[in-house]
Amino acid sequence: MSVVGYQADEFPGVKKVFQKSVSGRFRTIKSAVLLAMFIGFYGLAWLPWDRAGATPNQAFLMSFSEGKFYAGPLTFWPQDLFLLTLVLLFSSFALFFTNTIVGRVWCGFSCPQTLWTDAFQMVERLFEGDRNEQIKRAKEGNTPDNIARKIAKHFVWFLIAYVTGLTLIGYFAGTAHTFIGVTTLSASTTVCVMVLVFTALTYLLAGHAREKVCLYMCPWPRFQSAMLDPDTKIVTYHAWRGEPRGKAKKKAAGGEVGDCVDCSLCVNVCPTGVDIRNGLQLGCIGCGLCADACDSIMTKLQRPTGLINFASLAQTHDEAHLTAPLQNAGGKQRKTTKVRFYGYGVMLSLVAAAMVFTIVTRTGFDVAVTPERNPPFVTLSDGSIRNIYNIRLSDRGDDVPSVLFTVEGVNNPIITISHAGSTLAEAETPTIDFTSFTAAALRVLITVPAQDRPSGQEPIMIRLSNAQTGEVMTEASTYFWGPENRP
Amino acid sequence: MGKIEKDPITGQYTTGHQWNGIRELRTPVPTWWMLVWIASIAFAVVYAVLLPSIPLGNKTTAGATGFTARLSLEAQLAEVRAEREAEGAVLADLELAEIAAHPELSVLAFNGGRSAFAVNCIQCHGAGGGGQVGQFPSLIDDDWLWGGQLEEIWYSINHGIRNETLDARFNLMPAYGDWMSDEEIADLADVVLALNPASPDHGGVSQMPGWENYDLNCTACHGAAGLGNHDLGAPNLSDAVWLYGGARDEIIAQIAYPRMGVMPAFGERLDEATIKMLAIYVHSLGGGEGGDEETASAQ
Ligand code: SF4
Ligand code: SF4
Numbered sequence: 001m002s003v004v005g006y007q008a009d010e011f012p013g014v015k016k017v018f019q020k021s022v023s024g025r026f027r028t029i030k031s032a033v034l035l036a037m038f039i040g041f042y043g044l045a046w047l048p049w050d051r052a053g054a055t056p057n058q059a060f061l062m063s064f065s066e067g068k069f070y071a072g073p074l075t076f077w078p079q080d081l082f083l084l085t086l087v088l089l090f091s092s093f094a095l096f097f098t099n100t101i102v103g104r105v106w107c108g109f110s111c112p113q114t115l116w117t118d119a120f121q122m123v124e125r126l127f128e129g130d131r132n133e134q135i136k137r138a139k140e141g142n143t144p145d146n147i148a149r150k151i152a153k154h155f156v157w158f159l160i161a162y163v164t165g166l167t168l169i170g171y172f173a174g175t176a177h178t179f180i181g182v183t184t185l186s187a188s189t190t191v192c193v194m195v196l197v198f199t200a201l202t203y204l205l206a207g208h209a210r211e212k213v214c215l216y217m218c219p220w221p222r223f224q225s226a227m228l229d230p231d232t233k234i235v236t237y238h239a240w241r242g243e244p245r246g247k248a249k250k251k252a253a254g255g256e257v258g259d260c261v262d263c264s265l266c267v268n269v270c271p272t273g274v275d276i277r278n279g280l281q282l283g284c285i286g287c288g289l290c291a292d293a294c295d296s297i298m299t300k301l302q303r304p305t306g307l308i309n310f311a312s313l314a315q316t317h318d319e320a321h322l323t324a325p326l327q328n329a330g331g332k333q334r335k336t337t338k339v340r341f342y343g344y345g346v347m348l349s350l351v352a353a354a355m356v357f358t359i360v361t362r363t364g365f366d367v368a369v370t371p372e373r374n375p376p377f378v379t380l381s382d383g384s385i386r387n388i389y390n391i392r393l394s395d396r397g398d399d400v401p402s403v404l405f406t407v408e409g410v411n412n413p414i415i416t417i418s419h420a421g422s423t424l425a426e427a428e429t430p431t432i433d434f435t436s437f438t439a440a441a442l443r444v445l446i447t448v449p450a451q452d453r454p455s456g457q458e459p460i461m462i463r464l465s466n467a468q469t470g471e472v473m474t475e476a477s478t479y480f481w482g483p484e485n486r487p
Numbered sequence: 488m489g490k491i492e493k494d495p496i497t498g499q500y501t502t503g504h505q506w507n508g509i510r511e512l513r514t515p516v517p518t519w520w521m522l523v524w525i526a527s528i529a530f531a532v533v534y535a536v537l538l539p540s541i542p543l544g545n546k547t548t549a550g551a552t553g554f555t556a557r558l559s560l561e562a563q564l565a566e567v568r569a570e571r572e573a574e575g576a577v578l579a580d581l582e583l584a585e586i587a588a589h590p591e592l593s594v595l596a597f598n599g600g601r602s603a604f605a606v607n608c609i610q611c612h613g614a615g616g617g618g619q620v621g622q623f624p625s626l627i628d629d630d631w632l633w634g635g636q637l638e639e640i641w642y643s644i645n646h647g648i649r650n651e652t653l654d655a656r657f658n659l660m661p662a663y664g665d666w667m668s669d670e671e672i673a674d675l676a677d678v679v680l681a682l683n684p685a686s687p688d689h690g691g692v693s694q695m696p697g698w699e700n701y702d703l704n705c706t707a708c709h710g711a712a713g714l715g716n717h718d719l720g721a722p723n724l725s726d727a728v729w730l731y732g733g734a735r736d737e738i739i740a741q742i743a744y745p746r747m748g749v750m751p752a753f754g755e756r757l758d759e760a761t762i763k764m765l766a767i768y769v770h771s772l773g774g775g776e777g778g779d780e781e782t783a784s785a786q
Contacts, residue, residue, distance in 0.1 A: 375627075380726075
């Protein structure tokens with residue numbers, strides 16, 4: 001094409017990474033995490049949960065149509081959005097906390113980008129072979145065999161991406177509904193489009209962008225490097241032991257060489273194409289695969305493993321210099337207690353406690369009371385005074401069949417509930433039937449007999465309790481207006 | 488223009504341009520970028536052909552699809568209107584009591600009534616339906632001049648009060664100031680005040696100087712006990728609710744030269760369904776009356 005001319009080598013730094021498979025400690029952990037996450041993500045979307053009434057029976061559902069989030073036995077309402085803030089806070093502190101201890105474990109082992117890329121690469125290896133074979137095929141170009149393999153690979157990729165899109169949207173629109181609705185095109189346009197968007201994103205990010213997400217798009221690497229300290233364990237190449245690199249034979253012959261035999265295996269297994277021997281760098285997501293690769297070589301050569309491993313800078317420094325622990329600028333012994341470790345730990349516990357506290361103490365009922373101010377009160381025929389309140393109730397799902405209203409703060413109140421279309425005669429009892437999982441807007445009239453009417457404003461408390469057990473569910477303070485007595 | 492050559496240091500091609508011996512490296516825009524750019528241009532062309540886009544003074548080119556935002560809004564409004572009409576037809580067919588007893592229709596009627604109330608009624612009766620002493624009756628107390636049952640409220644809304652239409656609610660209270668002395672009127676006002684069972688004078692009301700006049704002139708409409716009459720729109724004089732004020736001089740003024748309100752016949756302005764929705768909304772505001780029992784006990 002005339003407009004183009006972009007070849008990979010014209011963009012230094014954009015080189016295609018062919019990742020070699022490796023086995024070892026960290027690979028096993030990674031695979032286990034991958035398996036658990038995939039089972040969790042794809043499986044939990046299908047987990048049923050029996051809820052009373054006509055409410056959805058999916059265990060985890062962020063229902064947009066209802067504006068509610070179901071998580072097993074818990075139901076969250078829009079007014080619980082505050083909890084989401086806590087969840088986000090918790091997640092950030094968890095990220096910072098683990099970061100101070102072991103660097104980018106999040107990136108290396110549990111970031112969705114890492115997980116899905118990993119899975120997609122497994123598929124790639126299935127069809128196009130391991131690294132060397134992939135490179136060979138890339139050089140061969142489009143032979144019929146290669147094309148067939150490519151098609152198969154992309155098909156499986158697409159399939160995974162599609163199921164991912166369906167599952168993800170299933171958490172919002174109902175899994176069964178999404179799977180059936182989108183496949184038969186009977187779901188709403190929004191649902192179909194969202195599934196396609198997430199299918200495309202998964203396919204592009206995990207299949208094509210891969211390490212480029214970590215290198216160019218993700219913000220986390222930018223500030224995580226500022227969060228490391230000398231005691232953070234990070235993937236480290238112990239240069240003092242490895243350098244100078246040289247052939248294994250030369251060392252056996254007593255030559256001046258280190259343990260690194262320059263086999264490049266650590267580079268070839270790296271998902272982001274990093275050479276860890278150049279020291280810690282932005283591209284390293286801390287997955288430990290290079291350590292696995294190096295260990296396998298060291299084991300073969302019968303040398304101690306751990307030439308590349310998770311180690312703190314301080315530790316490495318100490319080993320390299322075989323000296324007293326790293327000194328602070330003032331020459332004092334380096335402090336090994338990490339303020340940040342305890343700081344984040346405390347914050348993490350506080351947020352977790354706040355979360356648990358909020359969930360445990362949250363009432364099954366929410367009530368919001370707005371007194372009618374136009375007019376503030378009305379006189380009835382017998383001289384009694386009536387105030388009108390607009391009350392919104394929401395039931396989080398505690399199965400409360402009927403709610404009893406009581407009022408405290410004025411004498412002999414008569415409570416009448418009037419709402420859409422109900423005639424007052426029918427509703428002239430202070431209890432209302434309350435179907436579980438609903439919200440209701442009620443017009444509640446409180447009438448105080450003439451002899452008990454307050455002068456001016458009187459604070460009152462509207463209390464809602466379970467009509468069966470008498471247990472108080474929630475209360476709201478408001479006021480009752482009476483006519484100001486003329487002197 | 489020089490020859491296109493490869494830069495030995497970076498290994499990139501140059502553009503062939505040369506300024507003072509400095510050659511520019513060729514770092515072309517990536518293919519996908521170019522493709523997006525071309526696609527955007529193609530999109531813009533298609534858009535300009537299909538949709539109104541090129542400004543021509545005070546209008547734009549029409550676009551092949553004939554789409555305009557205004558037309559689409561009109562279509563949407565027509566859709567809503569059709570939906571409303573269908574709902575309205577259902578409401579128009581049903582009795583008020585049936586609508587009120589129906590769980591969904593009652594909510595529909597309540598909400599529809601609320602918006603109709605906001606457009607037509609709050610100017611006089613207030614947003615909360617509280618009315619205004621000396622002007623407009625309150626719709627949230629339990630005292631109704633013409634009755635507070637659904638049907639009665641519906642009739643009042645539909646035909647209005649003291650307007651020129653034939654079926655309007657109508658009554659007139661004579662202006663007693665024209666043929667009673669000030670003293671007689673004051674005595675009459677004392678009787679009216681004593682009609683309330685809570686008044687200390689209530690027990691001796693028939694011995695009061697004004698009683699004879701009350702009995703002669705007022706009982707026909709307001710009743711011997713002053714309980715009023717919904718059929719005649721005569722207010723209850725024995726309770727604590729006073730449209731034109733319950734102080735002695737206010738009552739005197741009302742006996743001498745009574746004021747009487749007018750309300751338009753909303754049946755002439757609004758459709759049947761809306762009137763029904765209004766009746767249901769007003770009834771559930773808090774002051775409506777329920778079954779016959781309650782009305783009977785108020786009489
Ligand atoms: S750099 Fe970003 S995208 Fe890459 S693994 Fe870390 S968090 Fe995930
Ligand atoms: S350098 Fe090692 S730890 Fe870092 S990303 Fe590459 S393989 Fe993983």
